[in-house]
Amino acid sequence: MRHLFSYLRPYRVAITCIVSFIFIQCLGNLYLPTLMSDIVDYGVLKGNLHYIVVTGLFMLGVSIASVCFSIAASFLSSRTASSFGKVLRREVFSHAQTFSLREFDEFGTSSLITRTTNDITQVQQLVNMMLRMMIMAPLNCIGGILMAVYTDARLSLILVVMVPVLATIIALVFSRATKLFRSMQAKIDTLNRVLRESLTGIRVIRSFNRVSYEQERFDAANFDLTNTTTRVQKIMAVMSPALMLVINLSVIAVIWFGGLRVEHGTMQIGSLIAFIQYVTQLLFAIMMVSMMFFMIPRASASANRIWAVLQTKPDIVDPVAEDIKPSSAEPLQVEFRDVTFSYPGAETPALSHISFTAKPGQVTAIIGGTGAGKSTLVNLIPRFYDVDEGTVLVGGMDVRLQTQSELRAKIGYVPQKAVLFSGTIADNIRAGRQHASDEEVKRAAQVAQAIEFIEEMPEGFASLIEQGGRNVSGGQKQRLSIARALAKRAPIYIFDDSFSALDFRTDARLRAALRDEVRDAAVIIVAQRVSTVRDAHQIVVLDEGRIAGVGTHDELMGSCQVYREIVASQMAEGESA
Numbered sequence: 001m002r003h004l005f006s007y008l009r010p011y012r013v014a015i016t017c018i019v020s021f022i023f024i025q026c027l028g029n030l031y032l033p034t035l036m037s038d039i040v041d042y043g044v045l046k047g048n049l050h051y052i053v054v055t056g057l058f059m060l061g062v063s064i065a066s067v068c069f070s071i072a073a074s075f076l077s078s079r080t081a082s083s084f085g086k087v088l089r090r091e092v093f094s095h096a097q098t099f100s101l102r103e104f105d106e107f108g109t110s111s112l113i114t115r116t117t118n119d120i121t122q123v124q125q126l127v128n129m130m131l132r133m134m135i136m137a138p139l140n141c142i143g144g145i146l147m148a149v150y151t152d153a154r155l156s157l158i159l160v161v162m163v164p165v166l167a168t169i170i171a172l173v174f175s176r177a178t179k180l181f182r183s184m185q186a187k188i189d190t191l192n193r194v195l196r197e198s199l200t201g202i203r204v205i206r207s208f209n210r211v212s213y214e215q216e217r218f219d220a221a222n223f224d225l226t227n228t229t230t231r232v233q234k235i236m237a238v239m240s241p242a243l244m245l246v247i248n249l250s251v252i253a254v255i256w257f258g259g260l261r262v263e264h265g266t267m268q269i270g271s272l273i274a275f276i277q278y279v280t281q282l283l284f285a286i287m288m289v290s291m292m293f294f295m296i297p298r299a300s301a302s303a304n305r306i307w308a309v310l311q312t313k314p315d316i317v318d319p320v321a322e323d324i325k326p327s328s329a330e331p332l333q334v335e336f337r338d339v340t341f342s343y344p345g346a347e348t349p350a351l352s353h354i355s356f357t358a359k360p361g362q363v364t365a366i367i368g369g370t371g372a373g374k375s376t377l378v379n380l381i382p383r384f385y386d387v388d389e390g391t392v393l394v395g396g397m398d399v400r401l402q403t404q405s406e407l408r409a410k411i412g413y414v415p416q417k418a419v420l421f422s423g424t425i426a427d428n429i430r431a432g433r434q435h436a437s438d439e440e441v442k443r444a445a446q447v448a449q450a451i452e453f454i455e456e457m458p459e460g461f462a463s464l465i466e467q468g469g470r471n472v473s474g475g476q477k478q479r480l481s482i483a484r485a486l487a488k489r490a491p492i493y494i495f496d497d498s499f500s501a502l503d504f505r506t507d508a509r510l511r512a513a514l515r516d517e518v519r520d521a522a523v524i525i526v527a528q529r530v531s532t533v534r535d536a537h538q539i540v541v542l543d544e545g546r547i548a549g550v551g552t553h554d555e556l557m558g559s560c561q562v563y564r565e566i567v568a569s570q571m572a573e574g575e576s577a
């Protein structure tokens with residue numbers, strides 16, 4: 001938590017104001033019972049109306065000033081805590097942007113979302129509370145005790161009994177609730193994960209009739225969280241009345257013993273009234289501190305989770321300035337030199353000893369069964385992951401010696417799962433190159449075989465794509481993400497199984513158009529279908545993370561058993577279809 005508090009540094013002035021305002025407010029609150037006591041002792045008992053009016057007006061003034069300072073402090077502390085939350089959210093978000101896919105895999109998307117939202121809210125609430133309490137509570141406690149002792153030292157002995165009783169109740173509750181508070185954040189994570197999976201996978205869930213299974217899964221996570229929350233609430237529910245009981249008993253004791261002292265003439269009624277107020281103030285201050293202490297375990301669990309994100313060093317970072325090599329002139333080639341790569345925790349490497357070169361002006365196809373490592377291989381080119389051994393070179397230079405932005409500027413990447421953003425179709429294509437002209441956007445759509453369906457839409461390129469591309473088909477989404485990559489006019493193109501949702505005719509037309517459009521580029525196409533890779537200048541056959549063969553279709557038919565098997569299996573499918 002300490003680390004996160006460093007983000008409060010820019011608010012030093014506001015915090016100083018809050019502390020000063022609350023200090024003044026507390027002084028006012030401590031002064032009021034004395035004035036009240038004076039009114040009773042010197043005004044009411046002596047029938048001095050003038051004294052009552054003057055002191056009463058003075059009390060009113062003190063109260064109004066105290067309220068004003070309190071409002072100002074609340075306003076400032078809420079604003080400071082909100083800004084702190086905003087800065088922290090931005091920090092976590094932008095830090096997560098620097099993560100490589102490895103760190104994303106490690107944290108999990110749901111957990112990153114919870115950490116950026118709910119966890120930060122917990123810390124923000126604690127900061128808001130602390131800004132006010134850190135000065136108010138000790139001041140009210142110490143001031144309350146001092147003023148009580150000053151008003152009547154003997155009667156103050158009651159506090160010697162009451163304060164330890166209160167402290168014991170708080171300590172007991174605290175020790176029981178802390179663990180529960182800590183586990184609540186992890187349970188919110190689980191609930192978010194289940195919810196996310198159930199909502200994003202709704203189509204699959206319905207088609208496989210797994211609605212009731214998902215409902216049970218959600219109920220289990222929901223029940224678990226509710227259960228913990230209820231247990232915490234139960235404990236808290238016991239605490240409040242218990243504390244109130246102690247406070248009320250204290251007041252009764254004060255009235256009882258104070259009454260006796262008034263009767264014996266050793267105490268004045270006004271002082272007794274003031275004394276009751278000081279004791280109440282003191283006990284309430286202890287209650288407030290205890291509330292804050294209850295927030296601490298949960299907020300500190302949240303703070304640890306936020307800090308874990310912030311202090312995670314991205315696995316992939318740009319090289320230091322002196323290591324950066326100037327990029328060579330286009331066109332560029334992509335070369336794999338004896339590359340081996342494993343996912344964290346995996347027993348066997350996803351890729352072993354991969355060597356091949358994708359030349360500019362040529363189409364290099366990667367083919368292989370599912371899980372052969374095709375996507376993993378192309379993910380190494382834009383440096384989504386770093387190799388364990390060997391080197392990936394782009395334009396003759398190790399990708400690790402180029403800045404990520406420069407490297408990625410050279411690559412038009414079409415992911416396996418097409419991703420679109422909410423906005424117009426033109427906006428989505430321009431995500432490839434912001435300043436692409438209308439003509440260039442149209443051209444990219446033409447080559448990607450997307451122009452027909454775009455023009456059929458009521459508003460053409462200005463038609464809106466809904467969140468996640470819900471309102472376009474899988475094939476249309478793929479073609480739009482191809483158009484986006486083409487708009488970039490990059491010297492290297494990677495199509496990761498990007499033609500899978502296209503029918504054979506569109507697939508063939510697109511590849512033909514592509515050949516003319518990206519004539520000089522190094523094109524890497526990952527594919528499952530032999531028909532897609534058949535015309536490639538070079539086909540890399542992957543089998544369980546290893547290269548089983550490299551060559552043209554005809555060469556591989558002669559030399560590569562794995563390739564022949566792929567071709568044979570697809571021909572058999574074609575025949576039986």
Ligand SMILES: Nc1ncnc2c1ncn2[C@@H]1O[C@H](COP(=O)(O)OP(=O)(O)OP(=O)(O)O)[C@@H](O)[C@H]1O
Binds near residue numbers: 105343346371416
């Ligand atoms: N993020 C990941 N974390 C851990 N293992 C992974 C991850 N992504 C892929 N793998 C594993 O690495 C291997 C290669 O996966 P990859 O996605 O590269 O295969 P692929 O050939 O592209 O398959 P497909 O054609 O089905 O997309 C698989 O065994 C897979 O389980």
